[in-house]
Amino acid sequence: MTAGNGRTATGDTVAKVVRQWQTVHPDLDTGPMEIIGRVNRCAALLQQAEDAPLRRAGLARPEFDVLGTLRRTGHELTPSEIARETFSSGAAVTKRLKLLTERGLVERRGDARDRRVAHVRLTDAGRDLVDAILPEQLAYERAVLSGVDADRQHDLAALLGELLIQLEGRLGAPRV
Amino acid sequence: MTAGNGRTATGDTVAKVVRQWQTVHPDLDTGPMEIIGRVNRCAALLQQAEDAPLRRAGLARPEFDVLGTLRRTGHELTPSEIARETFSSGAAVTKRLKLLTERGLVERRGDARDRRVAHVRLTDAGRDLVDAILPEQLAYERAVLSGVDADRQHDLAALLGELLIQLEGRLGAPRV
DNA sequence: CCGAGATCTTTCACGAGTAAATTACCTGCT
DNA sequence: AGCAGGTAATTTACTCGTGAAAGATCTCGG
Numbered sequence: 001m002t003a004g005n006g007r008t009a010t011g012d013t014v015a016k017v018v019r020q021w022q023t024v025h026p027d028l029d030t031g032p033m034e035i036i037g038r039v040n041r042c043a044a045l046l047q048q049a050e051d052a053p054l055r056r057a058g059l060a061r062p063e064f065d066v067l068g069t070l071r072r073t074g075h076e077l078t079p080s081e082i083a084r085e086t087f088s089s090g091a092a093v094t095k096r097l098k099l100l101t102e103r104g105l106v107e108r109r110g111d112a113r114d115r116r117v118a119h120v121r122l123t124d125a126g127r128d129l130v131d132a133i134l135p136e137q138l139a140y141e142r143a144v145l146s147g148v149d150a151d152r153q154h155d156l157a158a159l160l161g162e163l164l165i166q167l168e169g170r171l172g173a174p175r176v
Numbered sequence: 177m178t179a180g181n182g183r184t185a186t187g188d189t190v191a192k193v194v195r196q197w198q199t200v201h202p203d204l205d206t207g208p209m210e211i212i213g214r215v216n217r218c219a220a221l222l223q224q225a226e227d228a229p230l231r232r233a234g235l236a237r238p239e240f241d242v243l244g245t246l247r248r249t250g251h252e253l254t255p256s257e258i259a260r261e262t263f264s265s266g267a268a269v270t271k272r273l274k275l276l277t278e279r280g281l282v283e284r285r286g287d288a289r290d291r292r293v294a295h296v297r298l299t300d301a302g303r304d305l306v307d308a309i310l311p312e313q314l315a316y317e318r319a320v321l322s323g324v325d326a327d328r329q330h331d332l333a334a335l336l337g338e339l340l341i342q343l344e345g346r347l348g349a350p351r352v
Numbered sequence: 353c354c355g356a357g358a359t360c361t362t363t364c365a366c367g368a369g370t371a372a373a374t375t376a377c378c379t380g381c382t
Numbered sequence: 383a384g385c386a387g388g389t390a391a392t393t394t395a396c397t398c399g400t401g402a403a404a405g406a407t408c409t410c411g412g
Contacts (some may be wrong), residue, residue, distance in 0.1 A: 012340040020248040028310070031319035037220055038336035043219030044263060045343045046212055062398090072196040079361065087220060092399055094362055116360040116407045118273060134204070141208035147342035152335055153211060159324075159332040160214035164188040165223045166323035238368090255391060268369055270392055292377045292390040 014038045035163070046144070053136040057129065062088065064133070065123065066096050067105060071130045076119040077111070105129060190214045211339075222320070229312040233305065238264065240309070242272050243281060243298065247306045252285070252295040281305060 010016075013053070018030045051061050059067075065086045070077060077085070083093045097120060100106045105126035111117040113118040145153060186192075189215040194206045223237065230240050241262045246253060253261070259269045273296060276282045281302035287293040298306070321329060 007317065012337050012344060014340060015337060019248075022246055024250060025310075026379090029314060029318070031333075032314050032321055033181065033331065034333035035321060035336065037334065038316050038340050039215060039222065041219050042215050042336065042343060043338055045340075046215065049395080060398090072193065073199060074196075087217075089339075089400055090361065091401080093362080101310070114360085114408065117363075125259055130199075134201075138205060138208050141212050142205070144343070145208055145211060145339075147345070148335075148339055152338065153207065156209035156335040156339065157207075159328055159335065160211065160278075161188050161191060162217065162328065163321075163324055163332065164190060164218055164221075165216050167218055167320070168188060169323070236368090254390090265370055266391065267393080268370080271368075290378065290390085294391075 012038070012041075014041055051137075053133055053140050057133055058131075062086070062092070063096050063100060064137075066093070066100060067126055068134070069129050070106065070120065070122045071127060071134075076121040078117050078119060080117075082120065095173075100126070188214070188217075188219055188330070229309055233309055234303075235309075238262070238268070239272050239276060240306075240313075242269070242276060243302055243306050244310070246282065246296065246298045247303060252297040252334050254293050254295060256293075258296065276302070 005081060007066050014034065017037065021028055021030050021033070022126055047061065054061060066082055069082055069085045073085075079090065079093050082097075083090050086093070092144060097108070101108060103124055106120050107123050109119045111119060129164070148156070190210065191314070193213065195203055197206050197209070227237050230237060235243075242258055245258055245261045249261075253267050255266065255273060258273075259266045262269070267313055273282060273284070277284065280299055282296050283299050285295045289296060326333070
């Protein structure tokens with residue numbers, strides 16, 4: 001079937017899967033797979049292998065996301081705001097903040113008026129860490145993407161943005 | 177520019193994040209985020225909300241992937257082959273097969289020559305389930321994507337395919 | 353002013369995935 | 383033959399995320 005050399009002779013993994021489905025169910029419209037399947041596969045590959053600079057700093061991606069969120073907004077955030085911003089559950093944020101606090105990367109402060117809420121901010125060490133890692137991480141990502149030429153990267157980014165808007169409107173805010 | 181709906185005033189979530197970073201670090205090349213950030217976000221949204229037809233059948237996506245793999249290849253597979261094909265660890269496959277066997281969706285058979293290996297195949301019920309769910313799942317996915325017009329879907333699929341080839345070559349098989 | 357209900361955060365119990373160790377088996381070398 | 387080393391699958395111990403409930407506090411109507 002295949003050329004027999006190491007790589008898939010024709011296209012990517014998803015293309016092969018689609019071809020198999022076509023053989024079994026020739027009348028199936030497999031169009032969605034070619035997008036959704038590829039998005040999932042890309043994300044899996046990226047998440048699995050792509051965070052080398054982060055791991056070197058002893059951080060997992062979700063933890064770094066918390067730090068990054070604090071850094072890029074530039075001000076204190078409450079745990080709920082962080083949860084919303086990082087798309088994760090409150091419970092997960094609680095755990096991450098505990099960890100990051102123990103490592104001295106973030107600090108918390110109670111609200112004077114409303115004692116239910118906490119305010120979280122980066123420590124100097126936390127800010128320095130983000131500023132040190134982020135360029136490395138971006139350089140790493142740039143290397144990973146370097147096989148796709150600049151024009152296509154641009155097109156891809158634009159199309160993904162369009163898709164994301166649809167998904168966010170459709171799945172992220174189903175209630176209006 | 178606004179969709180009139182007032183949610184995200186300009187672009188998607190990732191665009192907002194990138195803009196925040198530009199404010200804090202104007203000289204940072206955030207190009208990679210526009211692709212990788214969006215891929216991750218799309219995958220998260222899709223995985224979170226997109227598998228309604230599967231959940232209706234009491235299956236999670238990874239379990240369905242096992243069934244789908246068996247169905248589309250059309251023949252028996254060993255657990256290792258399934259693991260390779262679904263990009264997951266052997267341990268995960270063991271657990272999923274246990275579950276799927278209990279539900280009567282797959283069967284196992286020992287190899288006559290090599291008693292270490294097992295051969296897994298779909299039962300009739302398993303095959304019927306896949307054949308019933310897959311069209312629903314694809315219809316659902318088509319609906320999710322329907323906000324993007326057909327030409328762009330095609331372009332997007334092609335560009336994602338190109339990216340995936342790069343990632344698979346670079347991350348999937350780093351060593352020859 | 354008081355209590356019902358809402359809101360913010362944390363705790364708890366659990367499910368699912370992983371890496372590493374384990375078990376069982378095969379193969380090739382001497 | 384017999385053992386060294388490799389491979390297939392499973393088991394084990396652990397991590398991390400989630401939903402649901404709890405705990406603490408606020409707000410507002412009567």
